[in-house]
Amino acid sequence: MTDERYSKLDMLGADARAADRPEEARLERVENPSQDADYMIRFACPEFTSICPVTGQPDFAHLVIDYAPAQWIVESKSLKLYLQSFRNHGAFHEACTMMIGQRLVDEIQPKWLRIGGYWYPRGGIPIDVFGQWGEAPKGLWIPDQGVPSYRGRG
Amino acid sequence: MTDERYSKLDMLGADARAADRPEEARLERVENPSQDADYMIRFACPEFTSICPVTGQPDFAHLVIDYAPAQWIVESKSLKLYLQSFRNHGAFHEACTMMIGQRLVDEIQPKWLRIGGYWYPRGGIPIDVFGQWGEAPKGLWIPDQGVPSYRGRG
Amino acid sequence: MTDERYSKLDMLGADARAADRPEEARLERVENPSQDADYMIRFACPEFTSICPVTGQPDFAHLVIDYAPAQWIVESKSLKLYLQSFRNHGAFHEACTMMIGQRLVDEIQPKWLRIGGYWYPRGGIPIDVFGQWGEAPKGLWIPDQGVPSYRGRG
Amino acid sequence: MTDERYSKLDMLGADARAADRPEEARLERVENPSQDADYMIRFACPEFTSICPVTGQPDFAHLVIDYAPAQWIVESKSLKLYLQSFRNHGAFHEACTMMIGQRLVDEIQPKWLRIGGYWYPRGGIPIDVFGQWGEAPKGLWIPDQGVPSYRGRG
Amino acid sequence: MTDERYSKLDMLGADARAADRPEEARLERVENPSQDADYMIRFACPEFTSICPVTGQPDFAHLVIDYAPAQWIVESKSLKLYLQSFRNHGAFHEACTMMIGQRLVDEIQPKWLRIGGYWYPRGGIPIDVFGQWGEAPKGLWIPDQGVPSYRGRG
Amino acid sequence: MTDERYSKLDMLGADARAADRPEEARLERVENPSQDADYMIRFACPEFTSICPVTGQPDFAHLVIDYAPAQWIVESKSLKLYLQSFRNHGAFHEACTMMIGQRLVDEIQPKWLRIGGYWYPRGGIPIDVFGQWGEAPKGLWIPDQGVPSYRGRG
Amino acid sequence: MTDERYSKLDMLGADARAADRPEEARLERVENPSQDADYMIRFACPEFTSICPVTGQPDFAHLVIDYAPAQWIVESKSLKLYLQSFRNHGAFHEACTMMIGQRLVDEIQPKWLRIGGYWYPRGGIPIDVFGQWGEAPKGLWIPDQGVPSYRGRG
Amino acid sequence: MTDERYSKLDMLGADARAADRPEEARLERVENPSQDADYMIRFACPEFTSICPVTGQPDFAHLVIDYAPAQWIVESKSLKLYLQSFRNHGAFHEACTMMIGQRLVDEIQPKWLRIGGYWYPRGGIPIDVFGQWGEAPKGLWIPDQGVPSYRGRG
Amino acid sequence: MTDERYSKLDMLGADARAADRPEEARLERVENPSQDADYMIRFACPEFTSICPVTGQPDFAHLVIDYAPAQWIVESKSLKLYLQSFRNHGAFHEACTMMIGQRLVDEIQPKWLRIGGYWYPRGGIPIDVFGQWGEAPKGLWIPDQGVPSYRGRG
Amino acid sequence: MTDERYSKLDMLGADARAADRPEEARLERVENPSQDADYMIRFACPEFTSICPVTGQPDFAHLVIDYAPAQWIVESKSLKLYLQSFRNHGAFHEACTMMIGQRLVDEIQPKWLRIGGYWYPRGGIPIDVFGQWGEAPKGLWIPDQGVPSYRGRG
Ligand SMILES: [Ca+2]
Ligand SMILES: [Ca+2]
Ligand SMILES: [Ca+2]
Ligand SMILES: [Ca+2]
Ligand SMILES: [Ca+2]
Ligand SMILES: [Ca+2]
């Protein structure tokens, strides 16, 4: 059942480990199987953690990535490993979220991409970061990410 | 439409202000209008704030108070003012929650009382405190307080 | 399709109006069609309003009534009209809720009855009243009333 | 893939129609495949309608049926057709709900059965009926039916 | 009560089985009964499963299909059987979702069609695919599909 | 308290019955009390049932109707009776939904009207139909109908 | 802490009572403190009741009012009293909702105003009314009112 | 980081495939790491499908399994493969659910086990099956499974 | 792991206290790490309290702040302390919300900023204030704030 | 505002870092301020991550800890740091959850303690672990933890 298109992938189906740093992580891509179409792909990534560059303590986020592929689509196992490589990476919420979006843009050169970073509260105040690259193809269907607003208690 | 029973209340319908400290706040009570019955009264108090005794920063909580009245019921405006008197009071979550329950018990001597304190997160971890005084009358109807669990993000 | 049992009802299917005061309102009852069984009947009444005896301003409540019928069941249209008769009635939340439960108990003499009164907030604090009459028949199925807890905002 | 046990069923997999009246409807049963066990089966039936015996207008209900089978289990297609046979049947909410429970008890003689009838509002007040037959086997697992409480608007 | 328009359908009301492969499955269509109108039809299909082409393990998805019919509408039983024919079909999430949308477009030539594929998580990350064909008629009413975002736990 | 405008209504406040067939049902209308304004009226109709023209079995739907009145508004009791007249009417989901919208358009000639038909699942797949007549007045406020998406189980 | 701007208000902080009829009720206004800005103010009013002009029975609604202030903003206590003055007022849902919006427009001459009236069900069908006055300033931020759709039961 | 205890497992971390039939599937177990404690383990399995023995069409279910381990705990990858082996298995909802519970009991001999099978609707009616084996250790903490009740539409 | 950019911050990581009055509070800013991009940052602030200028009683609000940074981003700890400085500040809901937005605009000169103030109910009616400064960059991604509407009870 | 009781705490209010391994982490405790009472304290900890001992990949969990204090209560900052020390710790879900509960029991010797570990899905199946130590004091108030069940998609 395998497919020519995937024969060059190194990580999918193999026992890959995450890189130590995002800069060393490899993101893999495969040919977009529907290159004629303007469509959208969404990844929801609730398992993300990095390090606060000031306090050295762990931060957590729920990330959602949307993109309209051009020639390439992201191979999802390499995406998982890429995100894991932030485990010891120190960066502020804004910088960390934008860095992930930029890296994906560089690797797969989509028609358009956006990333929502929904960070866990610090000092009672959660920060969300909403970054976007390129212009969405005219008429692209882009549903809301629908991550619930933070309510505190009660 | 007023009622003999309430004629001695000082705060209800008047322009009362909260005391500066909980110790100075006056809680008023009125005769329980249904002294034959074992029933339960619930107050939901989402507007509560006090001070962290270590950092001096404000804390916030959603409080829910349940009790089975004996001779007295709490006059709710005085309850509001009592809770407001914690605005500059420094105490840990556990101590603050229990202190409120104890004061109510002392003032209105209910058959039974409980208080749920649902505190806003600090360090990413919210604390809930569930205190109880006396034994609930046999067969008393005690619905869950139903305050949603803390979910973080996602 | 009508039924002997209902032929004496005055209000059902007729153009009845609510009484001016609860004391004047008539509650009708019909024979319990399942007198062998211990079962429970629930009325949810989100359209209730009365008057605050101190301020003269309207109060609102969502009421839920549960009971296990003995010989009689409540005719629901007369219940609706009975509840409407509180429109100009002044009473505190606790007294008003218990008065309704007591009246139903007097009229239909159920094996057991309870009423949950979920009042709209005053001074930022809503009051719920949970009253109960008699002992529930052993093994009676009594689901939670499931009215959401008050959350304030956020 | 068929099974001896089902070879006598008339309705399952056939083009059966509902009876005109509940009294004429046939309920089919099959051997309980797990007669050693005390377990519970739940049917959720959100598509139920009957007739108000006083006004002649249609009533609607969401029904949930729970039972602990003894020798027999209910064949679900015949249950569907049985419930459809109430389409022109006139009965009050309480009587209609209890009649369905009683019929099931008569047909399949379960160890225990209960039915929750969650009726659509009339006069602004929905009625729920909670009937039960027999005593649940000791330790039987009986989850709440979890039908949301009626909220009115807002 | 049957209707000329449906007399040529082979699957509806018959004992049809799903094809072994999507390529062999037949989709049936009937005349659009409202050809003058620009309106939208939605199918929600929470029972979908296919095979991962790399690991050979089952994948699951919740699909929602929206379209504006031109001359034809999809016969829903044949849609069900078409979707069932993917049970042993190996394809990635993106390709599988787009293939279903394309096939429907080929068969019923709608004015416009879109499909949302909401796949169950793999490696902790669910993928959603949002494909679209044609341009929606001006002013067409297109409600959100409203499938909840993936939240992980908590 | 009655009003000239309503004096010619036959059904409101009277003991009207539903017609046997939609074609025979009478829809009543009253003068739009705010003819200067472009505003929207919504009816939510969760109590709707008709007959499947192929299988003869009952279908159920939740309908929501939105319109911007011109000279007339729909009298709601006659709407209720009109919808009841589908109880023995056989039609497919698409045709039935559009027929109701068309009839309302013919009777009250609104500036614009739409109807959402949210049908209960058949074969595991619910169908929703979204029909619309006319062009909404520029700037009309049209909130989403907000009927939850079908989720299957889990 | 008081403020020049409010010194002429009669009702705020005083023991005001509602008028007997909406026509007699006084709405107070204060200077808009941010006259340079195009912003929106929302009032949610879940405690509203009036009278059905045909049956004389009470109606209930949840109202939400949104407006973009020009020179004036509504003083909220006078709004509360104005809404209370409908307690004995007979009017249909459509007329009553639009009358409230019109009165506010007349009194505070906002740049734009809208009112959503979400009425409790009658005859199983709730009516919502969505009225609007003026044109919203370009780019004004107008969040959905987010009142849940009526679901019946189940 | 591996652990002696897991060295004999064949499936975990390997490229295992599901068996063709449940009878051929192997379930693996590992030593319970906390044998002194009475605790509960829950698996939620929303990806389950089998075959209807009468119609040959696929069925879907959401399963939740709770147990109190004695000497063994279930290895979760082998559980996943075991559940996959039902993909071509024909059985009724009741029988299929109980068969899974029984097999787990046979393999890991827990102190107590229960399984909730929440099946997708057929004929508009979903069936839930709640089976249980053994007696829960005194005081065991057993949270509700919390799977939402089926609501139909609206 | 610290970063040149943050070396001049006084409050972050230090034992800072809130100012006594908003006018005295210092807001700190850091260089926007992604100045090429048009992106949005959101702060959710459920822990806000100020004083009613007429009654002297505490008010509570849930605030959500969205902005598109130009050269600067807000340092979040200084934001927390700034909001705390309103603890003894008297202002009406409208004025208080707009004042916070204006101050942020003055300090960080964003491309665009908005603030939603969701205030707890007074007199049974909560007020929401939606203020906005500047024009959002073309194509900026601005998700709804998603704060639930106020429902009262039931 | 500080308090004698806390003067010996090393971590609270200081710049503490998490230990490298759970075995090295120090948990601090303070005197229970309400030693006469049987009450419950709950910590919700949605920011937890450890390592899978077989695959070496990160695992995530939402933890909720409930206990009835005897002489000591847990200092919450040290709890946060203790949980962070699992960041590089390899253990299965069951073992990891029980290890945390046991450590807390050893350190603060509560009257009773329980921990719910709600792990993110692996292989499409999330595992929950519910451990408990000691016997809850008679009549202790123990609300459900209320963590939503895992729903997959749809
Ligand atoms: Ca925090
Ligand atoms: Ca809150
Ligand atoms: Ca925190
Ligand atoms: Ca989470
Ligand atoms: Ca209030
Ligand atoms: Ca009604």
Ligand SMILES: [Ca+2]
């Ligand atoms: Ca996964």
Ligand SMILES: [Ca+2]
């Ligand atoms: Ca179905």
Ligand SMILES: [Ca+2]
């Ligand atoms: Ca599902």
Ligand SMILES: [Ca+2]
């Ligand atoms: Ca109704």
Ligand SMILES: [Ca+2]
């Ligand atoms: Ca429904």
Ligand SMILES: [Ca+2]
């Ligand atoms: Ca079905």
Ligand SMILES: [Ca+2]
């Ligand atoms: Ca209020």
Ligand SMILES: [Ca+2]
């Ligand atoms: Ca209030």
Ligand SMILES: [Ca+2]
């Ligand atoms: Ca309400």
Ligand SMILES: [Ca+2]
């Ligand atoms: Ca998984």
